[in-house]
Amino acid sequence: xxxxxxxxxxxxxxxxxxxxxxxxxxxxxxxxxxxxxxxxxxxxxxxxxxxxxxxxxxxxxxxxxxxxxxxxxxxxxxxxxxxxxxxxxxxxxxxxxxxxxxxxxxxxxxxxxxxxxxxxxxxxxxxxxxxxxxxxxxxxxxxxxxxxxxxxxxxxxxxxxxxxxxxxxxxxxxxxxxxxxxxxxxxxxxxxxxxxxxxxxxxxxxxxxxxxxxxxxxxxxxxxxxxxxxxxxxxxxxxxxxxxxxxxxxxxxxxxxxxxxxxxxxxxxxxxxxxxxxxxxxxxxxxxxxxxxxxxxxxxxxxxxxxxxxxxxxxxxxxxxxxxxxxxxxxxxxxxxxxxxxxxxxxxxxxxxxxxxxxxxxxxxxxxxxxxxxxxxxxxxxxxxxxxxxxxxxxxxxxxxxxxxxxxxxxxxxxxxxxxxxxxxxxxxxxxxxxxxxxx
Amino acid sequence: xxxxxxxxxxxxxxxxxxxxxxxxxxxxxxxxxxxxxxxxxxxxxxxxxxxxxxxxxxxxxxxxxxxxxxxxxxxxxxxxxxxxxxxxxxxxxxxxxxxxxxxxxxxxxxxxxxxxxxxxxxxxxxxxxxxxxxxxxxxxxxxxxxxxxxxxxxxxxxxxxxxxxxxxxxxxxxxxxxxxxxxxxxxxxxxxxxxxxxxxxxxxxxxxxxxxxxxxxxxxxxxxxxxxxxxxxxxxxxx
Numbered sequence: 001x002x003x004x005x006x007x008x009x010x011x012x013x014x015x016x017x018x019x020x021x022x023x024x025x026x027x028x029x030x031x032x033x034x035x036x037x038x039x040x041x042x043x044x045x046x047x048x049x050x051x052x053x054x055x056x057x058x059x060x061x062x063x064x065x066x067x068x069x070x071x072x073x074x075x076x077x078x079x080x081x082x083x084x085x086x087x088x089x090x091x092x093x094x095x096x097x098x099x100x101x102x103x104x105x106x107x108x109x110x111x112x113x114x115x116x117x118x119x120x121x122x123x124x125x126x127x128x129x130x131x132x133x134x135x136x137x138x139x140x141x142x143x144x145x146x147x148x149x150x151x152x153x154x155x156x157x158x159x160x161x162x163x164x165x166x167x168x169x170x171x172x173x174x175x176x177x178x179x180x181x182x183x184x185x186x187x188x189x190x191x192x193x194x195x196x197x198x199x200x201x202x203x204x205x206x207x208x209x210x211x212x213x214x215x216x217x218x219x220x221x222x223x224x225x226x227x228x229x230x231x232x233x234x235x236x237x238x239x240x241x242x243x244x245x246x247x248x249x250x251x252x253x254x255x256x257x258x259x260x261x262x263x264x265x266x267x268x269x270x271x272x273x274x275x276x277x278x279x280x281x282x283x284x285x286x287x288x289x290x291x292x293x294x295x296x297x298x299x300x301x302x303x304x305x306x307x308x309x310x311x312x313x314x315x316x317x318x319x320x321x322x323x324x325x326x327x328x329x330x331x332x333x334x335x336x337x338x339x340x341x342x343x344x345x346x347x348x349x350x351x352x353x354x355x356x357x358x359x360x361x362x363x364x365x366x367x368x369x370x371x372x373x374x375x376x377x378x379x380x381x382x383x384x385x386x387x388x389x390x391x392x393x394x395x396x397x398x399x400x401x402x403x404x405x406x407x408x409x410x411x412x413x414x415x416x417x418x419x420x421x422x423x424x425x426x427x428x429x430x431x432x433x434x435x436x437x438x439x440x
Numbered sequence: 441x442x443x444x445x446x447x448x449x450x451x452x453x454x455x456x457x458x459x460x461x462x463x464x465x466x467x468x469x470x471x472x473x474x475x476x477x478x479x480x481x482x483x484x485x486x487x488x489x490x491x492x493x494x495x496x497x498x499x500x501x502x503x504x505x506x507x508x509x510x511x512x513x514x515x516x517x518x519x520x521x522x523x524x525x526x527x528x529x530x531x532x533x534x535x536x537x538x539x540x541x542x543x544x545x546x547x548x549x550x551x552x553x554x555x556x557x558x559x560x561x562x563x564x565x566x567x568x569x570x571x572x573x574x575x576x577x578x579x580x581x582x583x584x585x586x587x588x589x590x591x592x593x594x595x596x597x598x599x600x601x602x603x604x605x606x607x608x609x610x611x612x613x614x615x616x617x618x619x620x621x622x623x624x625x626x627x628x629x630x631x632x633x634x635x636x637x638x639x640x641x642x643x644x645x646x647x648x649x650x651x652x653x654x655x656x657x658x659x660x661x662x663x664x665x666x667x668x669x670x671x672x673x674x675x676x677x678x679x
Binding site for chain 2: 045049227247250
């Protein structure tokens with residue numbers, strides 16, 4: 001049984017000048033790379049499979065399996081160049097784990113990129129960072145320059161004959177580019193719109209060549225897996241969801257922040273660590289992993305926050321972006337705000353998402369402004385039903401999550417709002433509460 | 441008249457553009473950074489800027505326009521010295537982000553993507569409401585030229601824009617010493633003017649107390665991940 005918090009990815013964050021090569025190497029960095037480059041690429045794919053590492057970007061796909069899908073050998077797709085693309089387009093509402101990782105410890109990501117590129121036999125790696133993440137871009141570029149200067153990147157790395165170029169690519173403001181095929185289109189200099197799958201990126205990704213797209217936290221975990229071995233990694237978390245994970249706790253808690261724990265920690269424990277609910281105002285609803293994961297309530301305090309636990313309770317682990325809202329927040333209002341986000345970020349490629357999110361916003365805004373009608377709740381659910389599973393990518397599906405889960409747990413609040421009898425204070429009223437001086 | 445003079449961009453920008461293109465296996469991948477480069481010169485992406493990118497990448501202006509209009513960071517009208525982005529996504533909004541945006545909008549007399557003051561002059565500010573800026577543990581959050589100003593209130597946000605309007609450059613909570621939007625756009629394209637300034641920028645603070653909460657609690661309570669083996673374990677056999 002491991003400790004309640006297990007800093008691995010976050011273990012260097014409090015070090016002085018944690019982002020420098022000097023600190024990284026002094027604390028054990030780039031040792032895993034040497035071991036990895038001395039082995040056969042297939043051994044690394046096997047190690048990643050053995051570790052049970054699952055993608056940290058939200059979907060939880062087994063990472064080693066993803067790597068093994070890359071065709072190798074001299075024929076067909078296997079003869080094409082291979083690419084590694086890092087998805088650092090962090091923008092799912094509530095999600096704030098990759099940005100501090102890239103700021104505090106960029107070399108762990110770079111070492112992970114070197115090992116992964118070697119495993120999948122890629123010689124070009126792009127780290128696609130959302131453009132608004134300026135300081136992480138700056139730190140990553142400085143770290144990449146240090147790694148080149150040290151001979152860890154470029155041609156014939158450490159005399160192994162392995163070549164790797166890394167480019168840190170700044171995006172330009174589009175949530176949809178977090179969807180892996182939209183990201184690839186964007187990286188190719190196009191509008192960031194998702195592609196039809198199949199073909200999957202493993203066979204036809206960047207420049208129609210075999211490509212692995214992995215999240216920052218996933219690849220930053222790789223050097224530790226090499227250094228510790230699969231068994232060590234599996235001492236944390238559960239059989240199907242092993243390893244440590246960064247939980248980002250935000251909202252109405254006393255001490256919001258980043259908490260790295262073995263997979264499967266509960267909100268009850270996270271709340272204890274975060275000093276409890278802010279000002280003692282009770283919990284009303286929360287998201288386990290960003291706004292695209294169906295919301296939970298106080299009845300879910302003991303749900304293990306791993307892939308199986310969250311799914312078993314009717315939501316998804318997502319990005320472990322734990323957004324906590326207290327009783328002062330109106331659910332219809334929160335749902336409206338999130339829906340406005342999805343409408344703004346819908347890329348417009350498919351009709352269910354483009355039109356659906358537009359009309360959902362119309363209904364929700366009308367409702368929150370006290371002009372809802374009796375049929376609105378059913379209309380919302382009907383529109384969601386026409387988006388979920390019918391849109392081109394997961395953005396549309398995600399857009400329905402706050403609405404359907406909000407109505408599932410707080411239907412009466414929607415109905416009361418329609419009857420112009422708001423069951424709870426609106427956020428405007430929250431400001432009044434603060435003015436009257438709630439105890440800090 | 442040469443093509444270069446027609447496109448209105450100087451020699452240095454052309455050199456930089458070629459450098460951006462050389463980073464990628466396929467030239468078109470350079471389009472997003474090139475649009476950042478154009479914005480660093482012009483303060484927005486103008487029709488000239490579109491043409492410049494199109495010529496360099498052998499694309500039509502329609503193709504480049506389609507890309508430029510898709511992304512929120514490319515502005516089509518000249519921006520202020522600084523870009524002030526207020527997160528009004530649900531969590532920031534519930535903690536005061538909506539109030540902050542409303543107050544700044546009233547105070548500056550401008551709406552979303554509008555500029556208070558003559559664009560480009562000292563103290564001119566472009567305001568926008570932004571979607572989630574991935575700093576939710578530090579909500580409500582504002583970015584100025586994409587540097588983080590965390591844990592804001594209506595009052596602190598007002599003081600921030602007042603200082604910016606006076607021509608001051610308050611230090612962000614996380615990020616580099618404040619410059620201006622054009623300098624930052626150049627940096628996004630992958631260039632810095634001054635190595636000393638660039639080094640100082642890299643060293644800008646990143647570790648807020650919130651960022652370190654978990655590691656600090658673990659240190660206090662003696663919690664840690666299981667120890668690594670003394671020697672790196674042998675890699676498994678390939679299957």
